[in-house]
Amino acid sequence: xxxxxxxxxxxxxxxxxxxxxxxxxxxxxxxxxxxxxxxxxxxxxxxxxxxxxxxxxxxxxxxxxxxxxxxxxxxxxxxxxxxxxxxxxxxxxxxxxxxxxxxxxxxxxxxxxxxxxxxxxxxxxxxxxxxxxxxxxxxxxxxxxxxxxxxxxxxxxxxxxxxxxxxxxxxxxxxxxxxxxxxxxxxxxxxxxxxxxxxxxxxxxxxxxxxxxxxxxxxxxxxxxxxxxxxxxxxxxxxxxxxxxxxxxxxxxxxxxxxxxxxxxxxxxxxxxxxxxxxxxxxxxxxxxxxxxxxxxxxxxxxxxxxxxxxxxxxxxxxxxxxxxxxxxxxxxxxxxxxxxxxxxxxxxxxxxxxxxxxxxxxxxxxxxxxxxxxxxxxxxxxxxxxxxxxxxxxxxxxxxxxxxxxxxxxxxxxxxxxxxxxxxxx
Amino acid sequence: xxxxxxxxxxxxxxxxxxxxxxxxxxxxxxxxxxxxxxxxxxxxxxxxxxxxxxxxxxxxxxxxxxxxxxxxxxxxxxxxxxxxxxxxxxxxxxxxxxxxxxxxxxxxxxxxxxxxxxxxxxxxxxxxxxxxxxxxxxxxxxxxxxxxxxxxxxxxxxxxxxxxxxxxxxxxxxxxxxxxxxxxxxxxxxxxxxxxxxxxxxxxxxxxxxxxxxxxxxxxxxxxxxxxxxxxxxxxxxxxxxxxxxxxxxxxxxxxxxxxxxxxxxxxxxxxxxxxxxxxxxxxxxxxxxxxxxxxxxxxxxxxxxxxxxxx
Numbered sequence: 068x069x070x071x072x073x074x075x076x077x078x079x080x081x082x083x084x085x086x087x088x089x090x091x092x093x094x095x096x097x098x099x100x101x102x103x104x105x106x107x108x109x110x111x112x113x114x115x116x117x118x119x120x121x122x123x124x125x126x127x128x129x130x131x132x133x134x135x136x137x138x139x140x141x142x143x144x145x146x147x148x149x150x151x152x153x154x155x156x157x158x159x160x161x162x163x164x165x166x167x168x169x170x171x172x173x174x175x176x177x178x179x180x181x182x183x184x185x186x187x188x189x190x191x192x193x194x195x196x197x198x199x200x201x202x203x204x205x206x207x208x209x210x211x212x213x214x215x216x217x218x219x220x221x222x223x224x225x226x227x228x229x230x231x232x233x234x235x236x237x238x239x240x241x242x243x244x245x246x247x248x249x250x251x252x253x254x255x256x257x258x259x260x261x262x263x264x265x266x267x268x269x270x271x272x273x274x275x276x277x278x279x280x281x282x283x284x285x286x287x288x289x290x291x292x293x294x295x296x297x298x299x300x301x302x303x304x305x306x307x308x309x310x311x312x313x314x315x316x317x318x319x320x321x322x323x324x325x326x327x328x329x330x331x332x333x334x335x336x337x338x339x340x341x342x343x344x345x346x347x348x349x350x351x352x353x354x355x356x357x358x359x360x361x362x363x364x365x366x367x368x369x370x371x372x373x374x375x376x377x378x379x380x381x382x383x384x385x386x387x388x389x390x391x392x393x394x395x396x397x398x399x400x401x402x403x404x405x406x407x408x409x410x411x412x413x414x415x416x417x418x419x420x421x422x423x424x425x426x427x428x429x430x431x432x433x434x435x436x437x438x439x440x441x442x443x444x445x446x447x448x449x450x451x452x453x454x455x456x457x458x459x460x461x462x463x464x465x466x467x468x469x470x471x472x473x474x475x476x477x478x479x480x481x482x483x484x485x486x487x488x489x490x491x492x493x494x
Numbered sequence: 495x496x497x498x499x500x501x502x503x504x505x506x507x508x509x510x511x512x513x514x515x516x517x518x519x520x521x522x523x524x525x526x527x528x529x530x531x532x533x534x535x536x537x538x539x540x541x542x543x544x545x546x547x548x549x550x551x552x553x554x555x556x557x558x559x560x561x562x563x564x565x566x567x568x569x570x571x572x573x574x575x576x577x578x579x580x581x582x583x584x585x586x587x588x589x590x591x592x593x594x595x596x597x598x599x600x601x602x603x604x605x606x607x608x609x610x611x612x613x614x615x616x617x618x619x620x621x622x623x624x625x626x627x628x629x630x631x632x633x634x635x636x637x638x639x640x641x642x643x644x645x646x647x648x649x650x651x652x653x654x655x656x657x658x659x660x661x662x663x664x665x666x667x668x669x670x671x672x673x674x675x676x677x678x679x680x681x682x683x684x685x686x687x688x689x690x691x692x693x694x695x696x697x698x699x700x701x702x703x704x705x706x707x708x709x710x711x712x713x714x715x716x717x718x719x720x721x722x723x724x725x726x727x728x729x730x731x732x733x734x735x736x737x738x739x740x741x742x743x744x745x746x747x748x749x750x751x752x753x754x755x756x757x758x759x760x761x762x763x764x765x766x767x768x769x770x771x772x773x774x775x776x777x778x779x780x781x782x783x784x785x786x787x788x789x790x791x792x793x794x795x796x797x798x799x800x801x802x803x804x805x806x
Contacts, residue, residue, distance in 0.1 A: 262690060262691055263691035265689070265690070266692055266695065269606040269628035270607070270626070270628070271627075274690075339611060380583070384584050385607065385608055387606065387607075387626065388605060
């Protein structure tokens with residue numbers, strides 16, 4: 068079985084390619100790239116003229132909620148949302164029920180993904196048992212079972228001594244610790260950012276320092292241990308500055324940022340819409356500017372959605388009691404293309420690199436490049452597609468997005484995983 | 495001008511003419527309190543539900559009396575011993591109450607934004623009777639009515655709001671209302687009890703009681719809640735009372751002789767207010783409470799009147 072993507076603009080940052088080329092896929096792998104490729108009679112030909120052909124996008128931070136919270140999301144629905152949103156692979160966080168802190172849960176997730184998954188699923192194991200922050204999970208067995216990183220995401224490992232040991236213990240595995248950097252003593256009780264909006268609304272806020280303090284700690288521990296620490300969902304100008312300085316000093320720190328932290332500020336909370344509530348919270352314009360600058364200059368290595376599905380009943384009530392988090396898989400690419408690339412804040416090739424080459428590199432995943440012989444994981448973008456975000460049409464089981472009704476230009480057009488079409492071309 | 499809003503949710507959303515209309519309406523209703531028969535037929539056939547999710551004596555009673563003097567049917571719903579203890583959500587309870595066709599729902603809730611949430615969800619008029627640390631507009635209105643009665647005007651007056659401003663919905667509503675009417679507001683307290691960026695709401699900030707009360711027409715003392723101490727915001731109520739408690743001695747030495755002392759209640763005697771100040775000649779604390787009924791009558795009347803006007 069073979070497929071030919073004809074006439075698209077191929078942007079493959081890992082191989083320094085930006086040219087109009089055909090891409091021939093055979094037996095699930097990339098066979099050849101080049102101008103006007105010959106195709107056999109049985110080859111399916113897709114006219115990709117005017118479209119952008121890139122390495123498959125990897126979302127290194129999602130919550131698939133399975134096992135345990137299948138009413139929010141499952142491996143099946145979450146990977147369908149990923150495929151629809153232009154992603155060929157996702158990394159799923161460990162805060163399931165039971166927690167992915169042992170090989171049995173990892174095996175379960177991978178088995179589900181094999182049978183029901185539409186895109187590749189890479190589990191992330193917990194750092195500590197039951198995410199309690201008290202004793203290490205069985206990290207070696209988690210790594211052996213296929214976990215590509217370790218994180219207590221959703222919670223911060225407050226015990227610096229324990230976190231140091233986690234860094235040291237995982238050194239041989241080549242898998243980073245992903246830090247949910249939030250000092251719980253500085254963020255206790257907070258729903259939103261501490262600032263003028265929290266004062267006006269009377270909602271308890273957490274200062275940017277709640278994140279910065281932990282990022283600084285994690286960088287110092289990475290320096291001490293030589294481990295690779297990855298900062299999840301960076302939200303502050305302080306994090307950008309700390310990571311930039313640490314990288315300049317040769318410390319193994321990387322970072323990701325979500326689309327919502329790149330395009331929304333705390334002002335959005337004035338609507339009292341609980342879909343503006345997430346951890347870390349939406350910050351200020353100054354933070355947003357620093358995050359975009361950091362993403363552009365490589366201080367921040369990738370974009371990740373922190374796709375966090377919640378049922379309507381967990382989001383429709385009182386703001387301070389609503390669950391933290393929003394879904395992102397089905398809006399991320401369109402939001403980023405419309406609000407970052409189109410206004411010229413981020414070059415298209417940089418956006419593609421931050422969503423393919425760079426997450427693949429920092430997690431040692433296959434993919435991230437359109438190299439002949441590699442698995443054919445390909446995302447095709449249509450920069451002219453006009454969409455209005457309609458949560459009722461999401462493939463995700465949850466609808467908790469602040470982007471409902473947004474009119475966006477540009478978005479995913481086709482998603483290919485292992486040579487198989489998992490998102491057909493939009494009309 | 496007339497009243498056009500469906501709900502009364504915050505002082506922040508009101509403009510000066512709307513605030514003046516509310517205060518004037520309340521002033522005109524005050525005399526009902528001194529009548530032999532305290533009842534007018536204005537809201538006959540209207541139903542007012544007091545939906546109270548947080549303990550309250552003063553505010554709930556005040557709304558209840560206001561509704562009854564206007565001849566409305568007033569129903570009190572409090573969270574304890576009702577459907578909420580059976581696990582029903584706030585939104586579900588509210589929708590069920592709305593299904594019984596009340597005209598006005600008065601809501602008190604510990605969560606900021608709860609009144610806005612109801613206003614977006616229910617078709618009836620919503621009155622915010624205090625939502626978390628967000629706003630308490632009828633308290634600000636009764637403060638304004640009391641100040642105008644005692645001082646004769648608003649423009650140019652200077653008010654000090656002293657104490658736990660960070661957790662106070664009254665402070666927020668007062669700041670918005672007073673600023674819109676041309677008053678100067680200084681908030682004062684230990685820095686841990688002053689919210690960040692409060693200057694952007696239009697208030698000045700002072701960290702010394704003696705400075706804050708020196709040149710003001712009104713001192714609004716706020717209640718200090720015990721849990722602020724366990725949260726590490728202040729070392730002890732003893733220390734707080736010593737540095738931030740208002741005593742006759744401090745008043746005599748630093749304040750103007752014609753200053754008004756106000757407090758939204760309930761008062762912690764001996765902590766933020768010395769008993770002889772609470773009961774002393776400067777204090778208008780009980781005047782605030784009586785004006786509260788008039789303010790709530792005015793609010794109910796204007797909200798119900800808007801509905802009648804629409805259907806006419």
